[in-house]
Amino acid sequence: MCRLALKTASEPFSPYTVLQAMEAMQEGYDGSGLGLLLRGLDFTDYSYNARDPVFSGIAHTEAALHRFNAFMQDRGFDLKYDHEFEMDLFKIEATDRHKYILRVFKTPKAWKSLTQDEIDLEMMLTRLALRKDGEENGGDFTAFSFWPDVAMMKEVGWPLDVGEALGLDSHRIKSRVCMAQGRQNTNWGINLYACHPFFIQGIASMTNGENTAFLPIKDWLSGKGFPGYIGYQSDSEVFAHILHYVVKQLKLPLEAYKHIITPLTTEALKDHPQGDFLLGLRNVCRRLIIDGPNAVIASLPDETCLLAMDAKKMRPATIGGKPGEWAIASEMCGVAAMIPDRDPSLDYQPMREHTIIVPPDRQEFQIWSQFDQFPLPQAA
Amino acid sequence: MVSIRSVPSTPSSLAAGDFPWVIEHREDRCTLCGRCTAVCPVNAIKLMYMRQRMPKLVLSSSERGSSFRTFVGIRQRTEVANRCIGCGTCEKVCPNQAIRPQPNTVSDRHRFVNTQGGEAWKRGGRRNEPGPSLLDKISFNRISMLTDPALDAGRHEFSVNTLLGRVLSPEEYLRRQMAGEWIPPVREIFPFIIGSMSFGALSPNMWLGLLQGVAYCNEVLGIPVVMATGEGGCPPWVLRSPFLKYIILQIASGYFGWDEIIRAIPDMQCEPAAIEIKYGQGAKPGDGGLLMWFKVSKMIARLRGVPEDVDLPSPPVHQTLYSIEESVMKMIQSMSMAWDFKVPVYPKISGSNSAKSVLNNLVRNPYASALLIDGIDGGTGAAYNVSMDAMGHPIASNVRECYLDLCAQGKQNEIPIFAAGGVGKNGNVTQNGLALIMLGASGVHMGKYIMQAAAGCLGSEQNRCNVCNVGICPKGITSQNPKLYRRLDPDLVAERVAETFMAINTEMKKIMAPLGRSQSLPIGMSDALGIADKAAADQLQIKYVC
Numbered sequence: 001m002c003r004l005a006l007k008t009a010s011e012p013f014s015p016y017t018v019l020q021a022m023e024a025m026q027e028g029y030d031g032s033g034l035g036l037l038l039r040g041l042d043f044t045d046y047s048y049n050a051r052d053p054v055f056s057g058i059a060h061t062e063a064a065l066h067r068f069n070a071f072m073q074d075r076g077f078d079l080k081y082d083h084e085f086e087m088d089l090f091k092i093e094a095t096d097r098h099k100y101i102l103r104v105f106k107t108p109k110a111w112k113s114l115t116q117d118e119i120d121l122e123m124m125l126t127r128l129a130l131r132k133d134g135e136e137n138g139g140d141f142t143a144f145s146f147w148p149d150v151a152m153m154k155e156v157g158w159p160l161d162v163g164e165a166l167g168l169d170s171h172r173i174k175s176r177v178c179m180a181q182g183r184q185n186t187n188w189g190i191n192l193y194a195c196h197p198f199f200i201q202g203i204a205s206m207t208n209g210e211n212t213a214f215l216p217i218k219d220w221l222s223g224k225g226f227p228g229y230i231g232y233q234s235d236s237e238v239f240a241h242i243l244h245y246v247v248k249q250l251k252l253p254l255e256a257y258k259h260i261i262t263p264l265t266t267e268a269l270k271d272h273p274q275g276d277f278l279l280g281l282r283n284v285c286r287r288l289i290i291d292g293p294n295a296v297i298a299s300l301p302d303e304t305c306l307l308a309m310d311a312k313k314m315r316p317a318t319i320g321g322k323p324g325e326w327a328i329a330s331e332m333c334g335v336a337a338m339i340p341d342r343d344p345s346l347d348y349q350p351m352r353e354h355t356i357i358v359p360p361d362r363q364e365f366q367i368w369s370q371f372d373q374f375p376l377p378q379a380a
Numbered sequence: 381m382v383s384i385r386s387v388p389s390t391p392s393s394l395a396a397g398d399f400p401w402v403i404e405h406r407e408d409r410c411t412l413c414g415r416c417t418a419v420c421p422v423n424a425i426k427l428m429y430m431r432q433r434m435p436k437l438v439l440s441s442s443e444r445g446s447s448f449r450t451f452v453g454i455r456q457r458t459e460v461a462n463r464c465i466g467c468g469t470c471e472k473v474c475p476n477q478a479i480r481p482q483p484n485t486v487s488d489r490h491r492f493v494n495t496q497g498g499e500a501w502k503r504g505g506r507r508n509e510p511g512p513s514l515l516d517k518i519s520f521n522r523i524s525m526l527t528d529p530a531l532d533a534g535r536h537e538f539s540v541n542t543l544l545g546r547v548l549s550p551e552e553y554l555r556r557q558m559a560g561e562w563i564p565p566v567r568e569i570f571p572f573i574i575g576s577m578s579f580g581a582l583s584p585n586m587w588l589g590l591l592q593g594v595a596y597c598n599e600v601l602g603i604p605v606v607m608a609t610g611e612g613g614c615p616p617w618v619l620r621s622p623f624l625k626y627i628i629l630q631i632a633s634g635y636f637g638w639d640e641i642i643r644a645i646p647d648m649q650c651e652p653a654a655i656e657i658k659y660g661q662g663a664k665p666g667d668g669g670l671l672m673w674f675k676v677s678k679m680i681a682r683l684r685g686v687p688e689d690v691d692l693p694s695p696p697v698h699q700t701l702y703s704i705e706e707s708v709m710k711m712i713q714s715m716s717m718a719w720d721f722k723v724p725v726y727p728k729i730s731g732s733n734s735a736k737s738v739l740n741n742l743v744r745n746p747y748a749s750a751l752l753i754d755g756i757d758g759g760t761g762a763a764y765n766v767s768m769d770a771m772g773h774p775i776a777s778n779v780r781e782c783y784l785d786l787c788a789q790g791k792q793n794e795i796p797i798f799a800a801g802g803v804g805k806n807g808n809v810t811q812n813g814l815a816l817i818m819l820g821a822s823g824v825h826m827g828k829y830i831m832q833a834a835a836g837c838l839g840s841e842q843n844r845c846n847v848c849n850v851g852i853c854p855k856g857i858t859s860q861n862p863k864l865y866r867r868l869d870p871d872l873v874a875e876r877v878a879e880t881f882m883a884i885n886t887e888m889k890k891i892m893a894p895l896g897r898s899q900s901l902p903i904g905m906s907d908a909l910g911i912a913d914k915a916a917a918d919q920l921q922i923k924y925v926c
Contacts, residue, residue, distance in 0.1 A: 212524060219787045
């Protein structure tokens, strides 16, 4: 089973603290890999402007690196900062890691006339083009994310070892949100793209457990024709895409996510204050109903963090912390490792109907139940 | 050698051993009670006097060498019209297990001469293709292990219902909701639907039993089963009852029974579950409905608005048809309008290579609610044998192609596809139904299985019985003759309907739970399916397993 850890704090912290939480939860996973997402970046060596897009990925060969450089140059992205990892390649199992890339770019001048939605699309298309280029060249290039204020790393191996191999223990990179997952996808072939967290247009999610309704959901999302709904090397990637669809495409509030992935039963909706609307929503989003033992942990571009349970509540997840600093983990010991100086009696384990939302101010977390009134004009 | 004329032989002469079913009669057990001959629906057996020679050794030359005894016994008739249909009613009534029909596995010569009077062979029933169907061969292979533990079919909550009705895209739903515009009606129903069998094809007792059973499933068991009427209307009291909401009313090319239905609209207490427009039928594709005169009783004549004792053939196409697009559009809209756009309206077509083009037409029709495709293994009350056996398209690949086509357009949630034709033909109803659902159907219609499970229909894939067309159903299921249909107790039919759906409900959970599915019906979950037939696996785009 995967172990998941998310920490969000007003003050930037080193991802290494989250890796230590992964270590605390080591009994529960096979330690086959690490996926890391950092949001709200802070570099020791560089004063970062949070509006500048950051590219994260791996050039597996020198040729791929050259192609990447040329690609970015051709499209008018000026390099502002190239983060050199203090790599210790001997600690990494894989032998084809020519260079871990974490670079800050300046957006092209031509984008000045674009709307925010168009810029968001362009950034995604740039990432997808780089990914495609890598795939067409025998997988010599891996593109994780290209988005302002977000960095991602994925690697095969024991999480703490991977963190040390990437030099994260030097604390040169810090962030206000850090998501970590400690396992390679084992349901399908080993593939870096199959490792959580999954990322699309600033939205990221990671999940433990397996989503047995993966194929019909994948078929439906693929049919939407949105260029970013591709990949699906892991059944959990659909959680990120559904969240993206709900928030960015349907422009529904975050609370709708839970109603879409795990809708209430018809009987429960009969007693719900907005039952008719939610029943209709359930029908139209029926192909997005997940089915699995899952805890979904996600973060959004505004640094909102989210934890939602599947309808069977067969996976554990706990949130704990204090104002300004919260941790979500699949095990209580993970929360304790991330924020030891909290009151553990206030830790909370959400049930099947709950969504936990940590707003960007991080003063308190909200426990939102599906049985609560739904905040939306359409439902009025 | 005797002269040729002394042998009773015509081109159509048959011996008992030439028939599809041969009566096996044990004279040592027979008590000559005569029940079998009285009950045989086709008079295939007769009591007759027979003479037997009793040889004996005689020493005196003045006496003859043998004597004879005369006795009464049972014989199978050898006229084509009186062929044994294998229904086995004789066996059921025999107090002494002295008689039973046996399938003729050697040679069925009757099929070469059953065109007496120039009439091609007509019958009711099924396609008569014995052996496991393709659906029977599909297994569910994606068993949840380790990371997604299998669920407990007995303890977890399962959501197994499906949707019948046009489902909007999420974007359009939210827009219309804000604008206060029309949202198409959608019904949440059990995915196993009692398929179209008309009031006319079925006896009043059968119909009543089915309706009682369906009402019990809905109101007591909480299983939202619906049933379709088939062409020929609906009893007036049902139209004005609160049970109408469990009924899909069918309109077909003969429009039989629709005067009654339209007249009843102002008095309806609730809306019907849906309206089905029949363009085609799997058992006899490209052919209209047929109710033979034997079954047009006074009551049926009244219901359908026709004279008694006349054949009621529906035309193969709707008379309003100028082009299929126009017809579909007009009929769907008219039917929607009749119920104030609150009832889903969908067409039923026979399985066909052209099903995809019909589907694409419906996708663009904002009022079309679903598509029902009826495959070659569908049954019927009356049709030509050649239509039943040879015409049509198997359902599995037809549904799969249509579903994948919808997926490519991202419309698979908008137009639900329902499948019919051979679901449960060998008794594996839940397995067959869920295989079709995982191939992409939103639900399945079943007719023959319900007749067998709920009323004890005797039909089998070995051409057993199959006399639904002439109204002599030995069980009283498809007869309008009170002497026959009184054999069927509607209460017992209702009980069997409830038992059948309870069992299907349980079996669905027993299939879904190991697959780790409980939150929604696994429509299109083709990664769960496997078949040990490479060609079929490739065609259906499922896993080849061996």
